[in-house]
Amino acid sequence: MFERDTSIYADRDALREDYQPDTLVGRDEEIDTYQSALQPVINGEQPNNIFLYGKTGVGKTASTQYLLSHLREDATRYDDLNLAVQTLNCDGLSSSYQVATQLVNGFRDEADQISTTGYPRSTVYEMLWDEIDARGGTVLVVLDEIDHVEDDSILYQLSRARATDNISEAAVGVIGISNDFSFRENLSPKVRSSLCEQEIHFPAYSASELRSILRQRAEVAFRDDILEEAVIQLCAAYGSKDAGDARQSIDLLMKAGDLARDGDAEEVTVDHVERGRRELERGRIKEGITGLTHHGHLVLYALVTFELEGETPVRSREVRPRYTRFAEMVGRDPLVPRRMRDHLSELAMLGVASVRERNEGRRGGTYHQYELDMDPGLTIEAMRETVEEVGVHRSVQDYLISADSVETADYSLPDSLTE
DNA sequence: ATTCCACAGGAATGAACGGAAC
């Protein structure tokens, strides 16, 4: 019944996000700096706070994992060295409070977890200090994607904890990883000076570095002579177009490989890459859409219809009446314009839409123009799968049918959704 | 140089909600 498929992959895991290659391509300088920043840990001194920044997929997390695993290993050689590392990805955590609860849960075992709401702020910090102190020795707290957190109180508290009496036994070091350089500027001065004792900047990968990385992974992942040469080139090109993002390139390579395997192809071709790119984009859209509120969906629908009519870019006051109409169609009170603009700019932040600022001076003032950044067809398809509210889809379908300037055939909804 | 359009976006506030503790 089940049969192992060994047609193209030798070790598909080499393309997964958690795979750790033996060597990291093109990050020698950064790793050197990073390593010396971590040296005090081995010396048994107070660890540095370290701040890493650079765009997504430029090896920040990979370098951290690489160095920390070596650090842990080497620390065992010294008996007087007691090292604990707590890594937390802050994606989806919007406040310091949530980070603190997650950290507490990370330190505690399964049976002893706390809820992410309900406690007073200070109680959670108390719990955190207790956990850290209980570890003793050196405690490294790694906060990945820390720019997702909207306030810096946890950073302030952590860096201050050793100064006050909150933590007496342990020496705490914070490693902050940010995709967004402006995050640094928004930190309060106190936090900036303590967290950014050591800063390491990770530049984007060049196209040739991306190719090296892809070859390194492909070597392990695929059997010989499975890849068309152009496949690597193309994957690297897409990653490099999007700010030297290795993660994205590797994901694309894996998607292409999966498509080739599922199609029982003999080798992975550029065609697989192209199809993979579309599928990944669809996935990204879906991901962006799932987090939106009902009104966010309605705003997006309004934008999509403008896109279909070729009316983009549109300014928010043009979106407004159409959005209002959609809202009334599904029996909801339309939001106030200020709030609707928030939703538009949220779409832009998610990368679903793009903004352009325009200024017509005394004649027209400043305003933003929005347009859909994704394929409208894929967007509608993704929303159909994501948004459970049938009424919304129906009203849009009605709209599309009533507006005879638009081709509706390709976007009609399946019967199951229009019950 | 000054004026001023029309919006961007910050800040204060509140309602609704899920959870903890009593």
Added chain:
DNA sequence: GTTCCGTTCATTCCTGTGGAAT
């Protein structure tokens, strides 16, 4: 149950802004 607590989504009011028009 009630009282705190933090979060999210919303409203309301407000200040800021860049460049064409004067």
